[in-house]
Amino acid sequence: MRGDMQPPSGRPPPGKRWHTREDSGIRLDATLRWWHDDEPIEHPKIIELFNASLVLDDDGRYQLRIASDWCYVQVEDAAYEVRTVDVTPDERVSLRLSDRTAEALDPTSLQLSPDGVLTCRVKQGRAKARFSRDAQYQFGELLEEGPEGRLMLRTGLRHLEVPLSLDAFHPAS
Numbered sequence: 001m002r003g004d005m006q007p008p009s010g011r012p013p014p015g016k017r018w019h020t021r022e023d024s025g026i027r028l029d030a031t032l033r034w035w036h037d038d039e040p041i042e043h044p045k046i047i048e049l050f051n052a053s054l055v056l057d058d059d060g061r062y063q064l065r066i067a068s069d070w071c072y073v074q075v076e077d078a079a080y081e082v083r084t085v086d087v088t089p090d091e092r093v094s095l096r097l098s099d100r101t102a103e104a105l106d107p108t109s110l111q112l113s114p115d116g117v118l119t120c121r122v123k124q125g126r127a128k129a130r131f132s133r134d135a136q137y138q139f140g141e142l143l144e145e146g147p148e149g150r151l152m153l154r155t156g157l158r159h160l161e162v163p164l165s166l167d168a169f170h171p172a173s
Helices: 044-053 133-140
Strands: 026-028 034-036 053-056 060-065 069-072 080-087 093-097 101-105 117-121 125-131 143-145 150-155 158-165
Touching: 034 044, 044 053, 044 060, 044 069, 080 117, 080 133, 093 117, 125 133
Parallel strands: 080 125
Antiparallel strands: 026 034, 053 060, 060 069, 080 093, 093 101, 117 125, 143 150, 150 158
């Protein structure tokens, strides 16, 4: 029997289930790892394809859109990874994301997760992005201490306060 044909009963074989666009069995966990039916997706080209194909629809639901095919996916926390932090010639901070797009950082959206990872809002504030270790380091190189332990984002001659404090990075033991 071919894989795309249903058995005569119209039900999936034992231990299997049919997937639909609404229930694809695909999810992106809180650490930005892809899963299908609770099995990790490990092939790098599939991971890259999924990262590049993830979109947020008008209703706020995440979809994978590959050519003319699409399905909804479950996103547990952040949908995108900040992979690189750049300073543009006009001294703005640009983020390169896991979907191969770049956009300006909204510094007011920065937060530090309980596990010490920076996050921010992207896609016009509609989605959350989690900084990779490299991107967090790159961003940290742009920070300096300001008044009262606040952190300042320094990009050339520009200095902008960010909603983070040094205490957030060094919690009391």
